[in-house]
Each structure stands twice: as C-alpha cells, then as structure tokens.
Amino acid sequence: MDHHIADALSRPALVRLDSRTLCLRFETMKVASALEAVRHLLERGAIAAGDTLVDSSSGIYAHALALACHRYGLHCHIVASTTVDKTLHTQLEILGATVEPMPPSASLKLDQSRRVARVREILRDHPRHHWMRQYHDDVHYRGYRPIADLIREHADCSRLSVVGGVGTGASTGALATFLRETSPSVELVGVQPFDSVTFGSEHVHDPEIIIAGIGSSIPFGNVDHTLYDTVHWFGFDAALSGSVALLREHAIFAGLSAGAAYLAARWEQRLDPDRHVVVLAPDTGHRYVDAAYSRHATAPAPEDLSPRQISALGDMDLPWSRMHWNRAEAPPNAVVSRAIPVAS
Known part of the structure; x- marks a missing residue:
C-alpha cells in the first residue's frame, strides 16, 4: 500500500505491445525523478x-x-511556461504550490531564457530557497534505478534498445546508465524535436x-x-502519426513524444528484426487533444513515413x-558555457 499518491505515480505501467516491444507508460514520468531527488536531498x-x-x-516537472x-x-514555487494550461495551474495551486506564469512569448528560446532568469532573481531575493535545477543536476537520474530494474526483469537486455525523448537527459540517460551496469550492450535511441540545441537541430x-x-x-x-x-x-506531423498509431493499435493515450518514440522504435526494429525495444511514454495525451489529437483524421499513416538518414547535422x-x-560528445551549442554545480 502506498502512503501518498506520488509513490504510486512514480511507477509506470509496463505494457507488452508485441513479442519484442515493451512500453513504459507513465501518467507523469518526472514524479519518479522529483520524488527521489527530494528524498535524497x-x-x-x-x-x-x-x-x-x-x-x-x-x-x-511542475506537477511532479x-x-x-x-x-x-x-x-513549492514554479516559474511556469505559457504551455502550463488552466487545468494543471489549478491543480498546482490546490496542492499548495505558488505558480508564477511567464508572459506570452514569441519563441520557445525566449520563454525558457526568461524562466531561468526569473528563477535566478528569486534565488537572489530568497537565498534560502533551493533551486532543483531539473535542467542541470544529475540528482534527477536517481529515481530511474527502480525502473531500470523493472525493465531488467521483463526484457532481454542482451539485445535491447531504450527509445524515448531526451529532455533533460534524466529519463533515457538514467535508464541506459543503470541497465548498462549489467548489460553494456544496451543501446540508447534518443528522440528530439526540431528547433532544439540539445542535439543540433536548432537550424x-x-x-x-x-x-x-x-x-x-x-x-x-x-x-x-x-x-x-x-x-x-x-x-509535429510525424510525431502525431506515431501518437495516433499508438492509441489506435494499442489503446495507449500518450503525448507526442511517446508517438515519436513509437515511430522511432518501429523503424529501429525494421532495421534489426531481432532487436527488443522499450518505448517511453512519459505522459498522457490530454494536453494535446485540441492542438494534436483533434487532427487525427489527417495524420499521415506511419507506413507512409520514413526517416531521412543523415551523417551530418546540417543535412537534417x-x-x-x-x-x-555513436556516443559522440555534445554539439557546440549544447555545451553549458558556465559550470553549474550538481548534487551527487
């Protein structure tokens, strides 16, 4: 029995999609990392x-x-992006969090930069507040060890690929790190949107x-x-295709990153039919209904899509x-220019 709903939400449902595919389906994935990070601190x-x-x-992460x-x-004090909708905002306030929304922004970069700058202002004015540094602190890796153990129990890790959104690196990076402690051959397949500096798609x-x-x-x-x-x-169109397919074929209602991961996993298995994969579905699809799922009738069929295989970032x-x-270093624009302390 759990003593708090967060304990239950930190555990995913592990769903077998076919003989070689598992889906880790979370309601709110970052509860796993936030809960363990706070406990550790x-x-x-x-x-x-x-x-x-x-x-x-x-x-x-705000909810987590x-x-x-x-x-x-x-x-809890959250500096919230404009993507935080009214439903989540209301939940956060009832949970006791202070929510400080950012003004509408013309770009994701400006929104993120404003939020980080505002956090620094808060810390300057309230030096006893603790910044969780979800974008920079590897303490957020710790919560995924039990999930790696769950995968290890149910998957053949000698020929396994983990496929999921990169984000802050804490979910996919942590799972690969912990799985490779016993199975070094585990492969990690990261999913990214365009317009992201993390793996050089900002152009x-x-x-x-x-x-x-x-x-x-x-x-x-x-x-x-x-x-x-x-x-x-x-x-967007390719991710929507994967999300609609995941719901239609397996009844899993998840966000766009899960759809992208599902499409990537299908392609990786096509290239290596003996490969087993674990697909990460980090959240539900509710916040994408109006902007994405409502357009399901016009989503391209997955079989009509294939990736452009590139050898240089400029070709994407x-x-x-x-x-x-190939486990290469970060592209230049993804390197943090100033050292930021992390917790062990």
Missing part, C-alpha cells in the same frame, strides 16, 4: 521540512515537484512545434550525449531525420 540535509523548492517548468513537496512537507524550424519537454532552446547540463547511440528528430530536414550518434 532531505536525507543529505541539503534541504529540510518547511523549505521552499523552486524551479522552472513547461508542465510535467508539487507532488514531491506535498509528500514531504515542503513549499531547422518546425512551425507547429508543440512537442513539449523533449528538446530545448538552451543548453542542458545533465544531458550526457555520450550515452546515445542513435538520434531521431521529429516534426522535416518531417523526420535519423543519425548514428
């Missing part, structure tokens, strides 16, 4: 009951951190980009690029590109 004495934790979020703070008796503009949470217009300090074997970049293009990353 309390155990170390870095924070104490009654303290205020602050961070910036486009939605999923608010739940963790509720679980452990802490205050390709997708006019409909709403794939929240898996890319960034600013460098992230806790993405370890050397963990990734292959990277897929998706535009919409709607879908793929590249062997």
Whole structure:
C-alpha cells in the first residue's frame, strides 16, 4: 500500500505491445525523478521540512515537484511556461504550490531564457530557497534505478534498445546508465524535436512545434550525449502519426513524444528484426487533444513515413531525420558555457 499518491505515480505501467516491444507508460514520468531527488536531498540535509523548492517548468516537472513537496512537507514555487494550461495551474495551486506564469512569448528560446532568469532573481531575493535545477543536476537520474530494474526483469537486455525523448537527459540517460551496469550492450535511441540545441537541430524550424519537454532552446547540463547511440528528430506531423498509431493499435493515450518514440522504435526494429525495444511514454495525451489529437483524421499513416538518414547535422530536414550518434560528445551549442554545480 502506498502512503501518498506520488509513490504510486512514480511507477509506470509496463505494457507488452508485441513479442519484442515493451512500453513504459507513465501518467507523469518526472514524479519518479522529483520524488527521489527530494528524498535524497532531505536525507543529505541539503534541504529540510518547511523549505521552499523552486524551479522552472513547461508542465510535467511542475506537477511532479508539487507532488514531491506535498509528500514531504515542503513549499513549492514554479516559474511556469505559457504551455502550463488552466487545468494543471489549478491543480498546482490546490496542492499548495505558488505558480508564477511567464508572459506570452514569441519563441520557445525566449520563454525558457526568461524562466531561468526569473528563477535566478528569486534565488537572489530568497537565498534560502533551493533551486532543483531539473535542467542541470544529475540528482534527477536517481529515481530511474527502480525502473531500470523493472525493465531488467521483463526484457532481454542482451539485445535491447531504450527509445524515448531526451529532455533533460534524466529519463533515457538514467535508464541506459543503470541497465548498462549489467548489460553494456544496451543501446540508447534518443528522440528530439526540431528547433532544439540539445542535439543540433536548432537550424531547422518546425512551425507547429508543440512537442513539449523533449528538446530545448538552451543548453542542458545533465544531458550526457555520450550515452546515445542513435538520434531521431521529429516534426509535429510525424510525431502525431506515431501518437495516433499508438492509441489506435494499442489503446495507449500518450503525448507526442511517446508517438515519436513509437515511430522511432518501429523503424529501429525494421532495421534489426531481432532487436527488443522499450518505448517511453512519459505522459498522457490530454494536453494535446485540441492542438494534436483533434487532427487525427489527417495524420499521415506511419507506413507512409520514413526517416531521412543523415551523417551530418546540417543535412537534417522535416518531417523526420535519423543519425548514428555513436556516443559522440555534445554539439557546440549544447555545451553549458558556465559550470553549474550538481548534487551527487
């Protein structure tokens, strides 16, 4: 029995899609990382009951951190992106979080930069607040160890690929790190949107980009690029195709990043039919209904799509590109220019 809903939400449903494909389906994936990070910081004495934790979020992490703070008796302050909708905003306030929305912005980069700058202002004025640094602190890896153990129980890790959105690196990067402790051959396939500096797609503009949470217009300090074997970049139309297929074929209602990961996983299996894959579905599809799922009738069929195979970042293009990353270092624009302290 769980003593708080956050404990239950930190565990995914593990769903077998076919003989070689598993789906890790979360309601709110970042609860796993936020809950363990907060517990670890309390155990170390870095924070104490009654303290205020602050961070910036486009939605999923805000909910996760608010739940963790509720679980452990802490205050929560969220600098919220314009992508945080009324439903989530209301939940956060009832959970006791202070939500500070950013003004409408013309670009994702400006929105993210404003949010981080505002967090720094808050810390300047309230030095006892603790910045969770979801974009930079590797403490967020820790919560995925039990999930790696779950995968290990049910999958053949000797020929396994983990496929999912990169985001801050904490989910896919952590799973690969922990799985490789016993199975070094586990491959990691990262999913990115266009317009993201993380894996060098900032020069390709997708006019409909709403794939929240898996890319960034600013460098992230806790993405370890050397963990990734292959990277897929998706535009909106291709991601929607995968999301609709995941729902139609397997009744899994998930966000656009899950749809992109599903499409990437299908392609990787086509290239290597003996490969087993685990697809990450980090959230539900509810916040994408109006902007994405309502257009399901016009979504392209997955079998009509294939990635543009590239060997240089400058060659990528919409709607879908793929590249062997081969555990290479970060591209220049993805390197954090100033050292940011991380917690062990």
